[in-house]
Structure formats: C-alpha cells, structure tokens
Amino acid sequence: MKEVMSSLMDKQDRLQTENTTLKLRVAECEKEQEEEKVKFSEVVRRQIQENTKVAVLEVTKEKEDLVRDAVEKKKSFVIYGMREKKNPNKFTIEREEREMAKAVIKRVQESTQEFDQEVEEVIRLGRYSERGKRPMKVKMRFQVAVEEIMARKGKLADDVDHKEIWINRDINLEEREEEKALRSEAKKKKKKKREKDR
Template sequence: MKVTVIEVIKEKEYLVWDTVYKKKSFVIFGMKKKKNPNKFTRECELAKTVIKRVQDSTQELDQEMEEVIRLGRYSEGGKRPMKVRMIFQMAVEEIMARKGKLADDIEHKDIWIKRDMNLEEKEKEKVLRSEAKEKNKKRTEIEKKEFYWRVLDMRLKKWYLRKKEEVVEEARSDL
C-alpha cells in the first residue's frame, strides 16, 4: 500500500506541489503600481505595505515573504493582481484571518486579498458567485434591507446588513 501511494505521488507530483504551493500563497487585487525603477523592490514594497496593514502590531509577517509575482499582462494604468508566496503556511492563514482590516482602512479599501486557487476552485467559486447574484435579484424589498447573498470561503452565505435584534426591534416599533 505504501509503495502504491508513493508511486501515485511521483506520477502526480505536480498536483502535490501545486496543493502545497497554493497553501503558502495568496493574491492581492486592486493595487496601483508605484513608480520605482527596480521591479523587484517595487512589488515587494507594495506587498509589504498591505501585509503590514493586516498584521497585528506584534507580528512581523512581512518578513516572511518568499516571492512576489505580478499576474497578467501589463496595460497602461491597469491594476494587475500580485501573487505573494510566504515561507510558512501559518503566515498566510494569519493574513487571511485578518484581511477584513483592509476594508476599514481608507487608504487601502479598494484592495482585497484572496487565497490562491487552482482552476477547479476558481470555476466552483464562479458558479457560487452567479448563484449568489441570482438569489440577490430574487430578494424582496424587505429582504434587501436585511441581508444579501455572498460567497465566503467557497460557500454561499447569507450576509446580514444589521443585527437580527435590530430588525426585530424595528418590527416591534412598526406595530
């Protein structure tokens, strides 16, 4: 049995490598390009500023960056995503857990972080997003004030705009 597993791993080495590699990576979207003649320094600086905004004051996750790659083709004035690979998977988990801090930051509110996904995961997320869009169209006016559907961690979730207690309190006051 052990020999068979090792043979399969050797045959599908790219799958194993891809899975491990993706667990140690994340993608930053919405970054504007800064003017710095050195490409490596420029991209590392951009990634480090985002990581510093997300990390706790006691952490130094920006020191654990291993590689930064710009994805897609260059276009004048375009915002290409950046793939960041970290040394440790735990660093990526910490960043993903705190990525919501960017939404509160005025300077970085147009930037968002997603985990690195393979083609199969991207397709699944695309289907879920279209399903969420469809469900959002079918909401009543009252439901539109209460919640919307969104994709979070590869699952379709109801995202409440207000606490349920506020909705109940408003309903009581209307009576």
C-alpha cells in the first residue's frame, strides 16, 4: 500500500510539473500570439501609410499639372480664321505662322506697345487640310500681354484685311465645343430675325 501511495504521489508530482510546464508554454504561446497581432497590425498600419503617401503624391502631381495647365492657358490665346499657306518646309511654315501671328497682334496693340515681340511659340491646332483654317495657338512670355490683347481684340472687326479673323482665350476642348454650339445658336437666331424683319 505504501508503494501504491508513493507511486500515486510521484505521478501527482509529475502531473503537477507537467501542468506547470504546460501553463508556462500556454502563457508563452499567448504572448507570441499577442506579439504577432502587434506585428500584423504594425504591418497593416505601415501599408496604409504607404498607400496614403502614394495617393497624396498622385493627387499632388495631378493638381500641379492642372495648375501648370491653367497658368499656361492664361499666357496663351488662339487666333481663328487664319488661312494656312502651303509650304513643304517645316522651318519656313513655323516662321511664316509666327509672322502671321505677330501681324494680327500688331493690329490690336496700341502704337506704343510691342506685344508682337513677346511671342514665345505658335502652334497650329488640329489636322492639316490644304487651304484650311486651323486655329493657331499663340503662347506669350507674359500673361499681361495676353490680357491687353484680349482687351483690344475688337479692333480686328474693323480691320478690312482681318475681317474673317478673330481672337479668343485658350480654352479646352469641352469649352470650345460649348462655345461653338453657342455661336451656331446665335447665328440661327440672327438669321431668323433677319427673315422676320423682311
């Protein structure tokens, strides 16, 4: 009986030792699990920060592009109705178009102003068609020059040589389409009024 009791006591001690070891192992596992949760949440937090930085950079770049475009548009205007000359030499075409743009600017500027000297770049918009009248975008060095030209663009209406030519601000495609529709509507109304007055 003593031996059985002794054996049972040994088993109980062994089980208690194993139980204590298991409790320590469970505590270690729980601690590791908490550390893993913290690591995972840190990884997720860092990923969110990284994604946010990327998104902010993209939006900032987009805004910078929009601002740059807006500033460029304020330094430009478009000449409409100017017939193209057929010339195979690209350099000659660019020089002639620059001179045509300067001639139009001279017609609208005051005699003391020299805005025709502020022309930075002249570009034809759209596809070439022989004897066509593609719009001509004129980029100036300073916005002030464009504002002055816009203020005096009405002088072209009185000029016999430039009767079919007009100047407008540099606007995007949507604004151009909207303006074209408004012009078309105004022409129809004017035509109806003339017919009615007869």
